[in-house]
Amino acid sequence: MIDSHVHFWKYTPEEFPWISGNLTSIARDMLPEHLLPELPEKIEGLIVVQARPSFAENDYLNALAEQEPLIKGIIAWLDFEKDVDSQLEMFRNNARIKGFRHMLQDEKDPSDYMLNHKKFNEGVKKIQQAELLYGVLIHQKDMEASVRFCQRHDQYELVIDHLAKPLMYTSAGFQNWKACMQKLAELPHVNLKISGLVTEGGAGCKARDFQNHLDVAVELFGTERLVWGSDWPVSYATHSYETLIDFWNEWTRNWSESERLQIEVGTPGRLYKL
Template identity: 40%
Template sequence: MMRVDSHQHFWRYTPQDYPWISAEMGVLKQDLLPDMLQPTLQRHDMQSAILVQARSSAAETRWLLEIAEQTDFVRAVTGWLELSSPELQKDLEAISHPLLRGFRHQVQDELSPAQWLADTAVNRGLRQLQQQEYVYEILVTHRHLSEAVEFAGRHDSYFLVLDHCGKPDLSLGAAHWKRQIAPLAALKHVSCKISGLLTEPRPAGMSSRDLLPYFDAALEIFGSERLMFGSDWPVCLLAGADENPWDFSERATAALSADEQAAIYGNTARTVYRLQETSYESASAK
């Protein structure tokens, strides 16, 4: 079985290119590149990865595609283009690449995420992406999940993926988050990345073990066939040396069936992002 880490980033750090990296995120203020991640993937038996944009830049997307070409374990890229551009089709043709499987915008960083999700030009652009079978990843926080539901409901022609469980408000508990997320889970073209939970703000005294009910809720409403593991490396480094997403996910999935684990650790991502196994992985699965 191809085991897939469905979400990580690489960058050459400059403050002007990554303004979202705040003063409290010192560990991220450095070049973070494939050779730094690969030993961790190998240690956790992850053969494949999906590389995701970290800034609103077509130039970054082209650079990520170059990395994917040169890096054996990167099997797909989620990039960025200006969805509202009247030149979107021309831009898509210019950036077309066999490993470019989807797009994302950091909606959470917009002055008005709700307004962006409702924007006519943005929605026209997303329809265009879906017609060409590009995945779209939705990056919002718990504050705009209701608008994300409306957005996703308008775009059911191809796969949508909710990043980082929709960034729940951990102070309100898993049951509250489950109610928030249920309308998205009811849309069968929407999958969810089990990622980012370790770095969401926590109430005092909350441990990583206290986050397991969020995984259980996601499993109940999405089903394993619409969940995928993602490390969110290197952002996951903000959780500290004692916590990491690979160990958290192993605890969360330990009691699941082999089929459920196979879905979360690879099959969902393979389906959504059209990933292909290498001959080595096919042989090792037999």
């Protein structure tokens, strides 16, 4: 099984201002040595994802990957305000780099940024031309704009992180989320990452709180366009890694073995070229 969404960091308040509020328990170093003892045997690879907007982050994750064979790929950071071509050239011969992500959710107006920021859109176009993934990090409120963004950028694979961080525990919120997912599902280059849900659900959430979301994701996208990620250590603020695996087992209890394996191994193998 591939865990397609893991972060590692050496913590400083200045570099990780988003670690606040109910995440203060992870305001400390969170390193491979803290995660690896918790991993079940079935986890055979990790995709590490940028957690701070800096070139130092890319160097740090690459150094970790050189030391830890379980790290199979990196979703790195790219500075869209600077020359994208020269940045991509730096990564051209590094097979560990599978794609890039911008912390889009932290922009003042993520929808406007997606649709109207010229350098950002030019950069995503060049990422796709290089046949590298782009990870779309948004909340549900920005899903309508993400549909238009994904329609515009259709030259290579896109991955929506955390099922677009759905608004939990309201029927209207779920119906709105589902309607947007139906539009995204019409775009064959758009994939979903089943990750980060416990952060949206809160410390008391149970697997059943997300079952409808999982059922819709499978119905609309099929297992061929879904991957699973723990979002450790962000998820660790509320749930242990063991609990996340328990949730996964409960969500997929009625699936065939081939359906489960497609998400656990098949789709990440395709998207991350493993």
